[in-house]
Amino acid sequence: MHIRTADQFPHRIVREDLWIPLPDGTRLYARIWRPVTEEPVPVLLEYLPYRLSDWTAPRDAQRHPWYAGHGYASVRVDVRGHGNSEGRPGDEYDETELADGEAVIAWLAAQPWSSGKVGMFGISWGGFNSLQLAARAPEALKAIVTVCSADDRYDNDVHYMGGSVLAVDMHAWASTMLAFVSRPPDPAQVGEGWREMWRRRLEAVDPFIHTWLGHQSRDAYWRHGSVCEDYSTVKAAVLAVGGWHDPYRDTVLRLVEHLPRESGAPVRGLIGPWSHQYPDRGLPPGPAIGFLQETLRWWDKWLKADDKTAAPGEKDVMDEPLLRSWISEPHPPATVYPRLAGRWAGDAAWPSPAVTMTPYELPGSGPVHVRSPQHTGVDAGRFFPFGNDSDLPPDQREEDGRSVCFDSGTLGGRVEVLGRPRVRLRITSDVPRGQVIARVCDVAPDGSSTLVTRGVLNLTARHGRDRVVEWQPGATEDVTFELNGIGHAFPPGHRIRLALSSAYWPWIWPQPGSEAGWVLDPAGSRLELPVRDPAADAGAPPIRFAEPEQAEPLGVRYPEAANPRPERVVVRDVAAGEWRLEVDPRYGGTRVYPDGLEFTENALETYSIHEDDPLRAAARSAWEIRLKRADLGWDARVTTRSRLRADGADFIAVNEVRCEDGGEEVFHRVWERRIPRTAG
Template identity: 55%
Template sequence: MSPADGARIIDLDPGSHLVRDLWIPMPDGVRLHARAWMPADIDTAPAPVLLEYLPYRLDDWTSVRDSERHPFYAAHGYVSVRVDIRGTGSSEGLFEDEYSAAELNDGEEVIRWLAAQPWSTGRVGMFGISWGGFNSLQLAERGVEGLDAIVTVCSTDDRYDNDVHYMGGAVLGIDMAAWAGTMLAFASRPPRPEVVGESWLEIWRERLEKQEPLAPVWLSHQERDDYWRRGSACENYPGISAAVLAVGGWADPYHDTVFRLLENLPGPRKALLGPWSHQYPDRGLAPGPGIDFLGETLRWWDRWLKDEDTGVEQDPDLRVWIGESEPPATYYAERAGRWAGIPEWRRAPETTRFPLTGLGEAGDPSTVLLRAPLATGQDAGRFFPFGNATDLPPDQRAEDGRSRCVDLPVGGDGLNVLGSPEVRLRLRSFSPRAHVIVRLCDVAPDGSSALITRGVLNLTKRHGMDRADEMVPGQWEDVTVRLVSAGYRVAPGHRLRVAVSDQYWPWVWPHAGRSGLELDPAASTLHLPLYEGRQEQEVSFEPARHVRPITIGTPEMPDAPELPERMVQVDVASGETMLSVDPGYGGSRVYPDGLEFTESAREVYRIREDDPQSASAESQWTLVLSNQKPGGAAARPWRAEIRTRSLITAEDGDFVVRNWVAATAQDGDGEQVEVANRSFEARVPRTSA
């Protein structure tokens, strides 16, 4: 994914920094591959070190993004280091799982090694977006000596309830499957022959022979348990003494983390929350506006790693984008709204209560039945927006029509929301297992409905995410659905819509039963965190900028099919709804060293209206890497092709997970050889999901 034209380009003086490849030794003899961008005078003037630690291949897949960021820090007096996690890219060893004990133990060793180098001052900062933001928090929580500051972007402190696997205790069908399929494809890529030499094929074969798909592991932990507690910084906020700059985007699913860190961290902490998707805020990708994030982070590093007074401690606790009413769309180059500075944010604001009696039929306050169509949720948008054309939720009127709704009038001053709304419902279920989903929408005078936020609750988790308590059919209970946080102003004359459903496919994997809920509107309420802005500080940023990235080419692909990025099809005869998605991760490109890297993927989600057990989620990937004129340690041309398929279904009380991996290579003699052809099948009992 390449940056758009929205960011200013920085052309660095080539003499301002130098680049060195490193091998970082681990205690068990494994070496991790790293690249370091260093100040030009590093051999005579040691510098603080910045670390980004990822499984995404520094030699190719992240090299464009890396080239926009790491050289900038080097030119401003830092050694900026990008390390590939064990068993990924060209690092040695075997990859196991997300945030494994091996990954985090290695991370500690990397920090200690960097701090001990003669070119290091011994002070280390860590940063990253998504995975790199996760493990920055995780290693800070471990209290690694020398790690003095972190910048964590679009990350989570709660691996169970705020990640890609579960939401409100419900299986996230859309990303439990898609991300597991993506990681199967990513982990199947070979090391670079230019780095590891002629042994690349042997190393690759061993990786493929020993790797295991991840979805069965994740589905085996349907409650919050020790598996999820490992790497969840929320389990030990007091353990984090490093200075934390927490950064999120309203279009990113992890932005609740920003508020939790502000409210719970004991040490220095500040937060930035913009309109952004799952991207750095300076890459020129939608939605904007972007900011000079490099400049903001440089202020952070200079304060906490060089002891310079940069004014960051006088910044508001929270600098936040407050969105404003605008027509619903799946893409915005820039969102409507404004920046606000909240001087202090130590606890969640008080909420204002709104009754939901209107959920009943007009003029009838009695209870109402809730039994949404199984395909409710097709207009949910992408769980991980990356700035693509169809990422964001479209007009919600169709979804509203499949839900129970109540509209609340908005007065002449508008309605300003900042924080996490809650909806408290009195309900009863007709089966032991059920979900409830609540959406808040901004309804304009023309009737269009724009999603503000939403929340999910698997009712078996109503007493806690670490346990499973089935509902007693027919018994009334009061439950609380916590919605994802929002910063939004509903315009005067609009209406605030509360929409409730019991289905939300493919975000929420449906329970096997199909019986529905009954709601008591008279005993149900909405609780909104309203923002008055009385002590608000003015906030402004310089425009987005980044270093001129390396130049990559786009090969001609005459045979590549042109498919819609996101397409919903309904088979009227069978009642099947199919959602087909191109995740748009990278496409095809040619790197400066001659590597041609082609990738294509498709995700397909199916469900039939008559059967919740007809739900299926499938992910297919094809990747081809080749270099006909390699340099470095590669003596001969090479080519590798990987095809993966991942499929999750449910039957007879189990999740059924099937995976296939096929890999071929061009060996040293130019012959096509099979490297792997494996299939996997696992059945996982549905303990609560």
């Protein structure tokens, strides 16, 4: 990692904190880094609810000054009702948030230091709303870089997967956002009125889990903000970026397929080996790339060069392949990889003519009953890997033992896959509801099993995510669904394994009656892999990236915890038949900022289930957050507790928020809600 100091940039930089006015009089808190120049410059916007004055400040310091030093006004804005921004918080990506975003873009384009051209970027939430605002096509928005985001809010986000409730992240993220939205504004920025501002904000809070579980099929709620509903609305140039260890990577494949054809918007896709992180940060798995330099090529192309041509001696960014993908070499199972071996491949079109869907028939002479214990999935790893030590799935042999597995013969040659595998399964079920989970694993000669990719189908969603069609007990049907995309090489001497299970806790909330499982007819079933011809790269110039570089770090201190608990623990009560998974998400812990702010957060997620009873599933989340400024005598605390369970008819959600200022209670509320189980 190369760190550029302020005197090493082409431009000197100034920083300013201010409020951006909205049409209704609300003001959003913003931080702007600008180059010192007499000429108007293009503007880059990152728009998030995650608090620019503390939570994202270390990450912001790595990139916003870097862009400013290269001739852009780089702006970080807190969404309404979050951080120091005024107003009341709403649901994620709601109409108010997006309309506010359009107003911010217009305001930035109209400033005297602005050229009138705006780009937008972000990872996760900021990548989502960048893409969604591009679909609204405000005049000034000319280009975006969307990282680890989704074009499909229903089936490629934290809520549902294959039509099934994502227990692991719907509940965990709703609980996290309940804690995040309950944090107070900072009196160092907003002044003495912070406490009343905090109280008004808290009175508007409603746990996201109520809304998300209230829409268990793909209805109008999920279609809002899902760019896949109409790609033709996107007019800005789109650089779509993902990682094979991020759950949103399939969006990159869809964008490079649909945008050129349906909207005509310029697009390029980039998928590396990364987790849910910016690709320059160096967090596992690597290798990291010079991502800021790569995005600068994108901005220069669409926001600076009037003739849309590269500078002399530079390759035009649009001369890069439509899709640049990392294909990983085989690797033993591990929960963290500092760096994966592999290579970059380029495809000029997607779907690529170099990729062929290749069928692998399932061996077997008769029907097989797939009836997995309910704790199948405890070795699934984290839904959102962030680069922590326990994020990725360990050796899958125990999970394979809880599943029905079909192995290929020993491979005589190398098989490279790139894209989304697909399964076609002939199933008989005696119960109206259930789930199918398919995993593809790379099995080495020593028997170790490395998870390559996976997919899920809620059987009631087999005819479409927008409807619930229960299975006619005793009926036999053929079902087809895709697995998550991947770039992976299976070497000679290994075997390709398809593992099928009827449970996957805690990723997937089990259906009532799903303990009965279902019957598979191997003769009517198969796995289809997107096999890529390695010869497709013959004669093509190698794909290379610069080494990572960033601006100077903010100088935050991270005191070590006295007794750090493990990140991920599985507990089995043998006599009771119960399993419990305890997860510390480790978003940041305690940190001390250069301006004296002490920020501490402590979180624990717990998932429990009985190995034979899907109605004993339960998820819990506990958060404690403290913000303290000794110089102001400010000591604010937020405590939240969230629980979710389900019987045969309803989900039962209980959420609690308690907020204190200097030991005095400012707010306390408990929500209890029963939500009918429809698709979930």
